[in-house]
Amino acid sequence: MRICRLCNNCALRFRNPFMTSTKGAPSSSRFPLWLLICASLTAIAPLSIDMYLPSFPALAADLHTDIGQVQLTLGTFLVGLAIGQAFYGPISDRFGRKPPLYVGLTIYGAAAAGCAMASTVDSLMLWRFLQALGGCTGLVVSRAVIRDRMEAHESARAYSSLMLVMGLAPILAPLIGGAVLAASGWRAIFWIHCGAAVLLLWFVHVRMEESLDVQRRRTLHPVAVLRSYWELLRDREFLGYSLAAGCVQGGMFAYIAGSPFVLIELHGIDPSHYGFVFGANAFGLIGMSQVNTRLVRARALDDVLRVALFAPCVAGLVLAGTALIGWATLPVLLVCFFAFLSGLGCITPNASALALSHQSHRAGTASALMGTLQFGFGTLAGAAVSLWHDGTALPLAVVMAVCGSGAVVLRLYGRAGMRQRSQSAT
Template identity: 45%
Template sequence: MDSRSCSPPMPPWLILMGALAALGPLAIDMYLPAFGAMALDLQVHPSLVERTLASYLLGLALAQLAYGPLADRYGRKPPLLLGLTLFSIASVACALSQDIDHLILWRVVQAFGGAAGMVIPRAVIRDHLDTREAAQAMSLLMLVMGVMPILAPLLGGQAVTLGSWRTVFYLMGLIGIALWLAVALRMRESLDPARRSPLAVGAITAHFRLLLTHRRFMGYTLAGGFGSGGMFAYIAGSPQVFITIYGVDPRWFGLLFGLNAAALILASQIGARLLNRHPPIRLLHRAQGTLVLMTLAALALTLLGWINLPLLMLCLMGFMASQGFVGPNAAALALSEQGPRLGVASALMGALQMLCGALAGFAVSTWHTGTPLPLTATLATCATLSWFSGRMAMGPARQAA
């Protein structure tokens, strides 16, 4: 796998990494238009269907902790094949579920499969590229991932129209099988055998302990994690806010969702080009200020009773654009000093970020006021925590970064 250049056009290996990284988000966004049909068919309150999303995020968080050590011991390819197998089987099982409890269970299993695509692509990128190049590659990877929030709800909506909500999960299973074949036939191992780590409990525990006490790693990880938490709060809360509160026709839900995704994509690509002239830490610093500004503005408008759909969309697009800068740069900076334990570091980073997402998703799904307040308050909290985490990491190491 030749990965020495990440300049546009994207090389095939990076496109494959983007598709794998998009698998987890695909399983989030694709079934959003089916929430109403699922609640009706399974005869449960819509809030229970929302919890299938939060449980998926929690599963993603926990599973990533396992894939990191496996990727450092056995290489990047075998754990990917294992994860894709789990994802495909669980997707079919979700489609066959007859009650909400079994659906939640299989969503957790599905997350344990999809987590491989969240951990290993970051490690593959850092196998080859330095911090600046990795930030550029992750920005390009976000281009592939960013298409998912545009296409997935539209694809899911069509699947529900042509079949049922179960068709969405069958389709996820087919995508998992296609990616399994692509990895098996096209991907080459990127981990040098000399850099493989033993799969020993003591060594793994030591790696995690070192990472948890590494100020810059934890600061940058949480900076990206709380930003991701805001994104997942938006994903979990957007059907309720757009469709129920503002009365948006479900057919137009994908368009509004896509506008916010487009802001994320555009900003991440601008950020990739700015990295030619500015260091990642400077871009992160400035983007986090905008992140806080846009979310506090949304919260203030909500508390004052002045919020409406156009103003909310403006704030949401500003938040997503800022996250397009925060996500790639925070990830690259977090992994910049973790060469000997990239798999474990990528796993812990992903787990903490998904945990932030799960908590934010639970907050939005359990707090109902009939206004956008649960969403805007959660976004403002996540953005503020992201800002503080970034400052914690930047303080002593600004020159070194």
């Protein structure tokens, strides 16, 4: 028996951590409603990024600018995602998980309407930045809600379910965006974002229960908030596992930034076929995230993570080595990209669960800092590939190798912190 954290008067029998009901019996649903809402909140970021990518040429023509300026609207969105998460964490630890969602989704919806009515690329950049500041609340709160309701092993399985959504979004979003673009123009894409915000607000208000007890809420005093962030940065377990996931995500952002040039320009893949490569890698990520839900049932999270990290590490090193000696053929690239990105399906859920495993007293703040660090790594890795553009595959290969190898080292740092905590507890 375990006492439900949402209600002091009821008890839930956790035969399956994904299937709970207020009557104590497992639900027949594969995913409980609260986890579906969390998955929808998590999907905001990839849908906001990938859905409008097919509209770049139409955006440039309509706003009388070039593609480079339109691409900057994506960069401002990523910066907003990285910065905004740091603010919502402490707020959610003080006022609960639902109030920040009300604020964030309202900002996201209003900014999406602003994007739809933008008349210049500069105003679009501003609205996209504000849209990210609002949308990132879903990333922070969804992780915090899972940590509120589940322990480490259970939360790893829940995060794997979120990875299913994160993997499907890059496949479906460009297709949806392309269809909407053809039917109604690029502005309709942002009106859909606005409508999605309104729908999610309704679900959060009506169907999502508050997961943070009043007794566990923390002060919002600036000194206390800064102290919490400082303590988290000094926590080797939290920092090591957070950055291990961040490094691998950095490799993914490097792939997103550099693979179009490497595959289309260098190796002659037809642009219309590039989406199939992108989709195949996303399916690999989805498949491994579902394999992970089975692996963690009988194995320690860190053991699964240790093995999974070999995939991006080896794939990155092979990429760098073959690029240096001129053997980075198309088959080598495709296999290495697939191995690297598929590994995220096991790495991100387990590293996130381990990073937050001892942060239940400040899950929102910890989730926010973890997200900021990971998106920060991703932004730096993508920028490194773009700035180090030399007309070859070497910049992408080296950045992915550094990210994959760095994740292995940072996991060891987190593991050392875990042992230190265990020794202190005994």
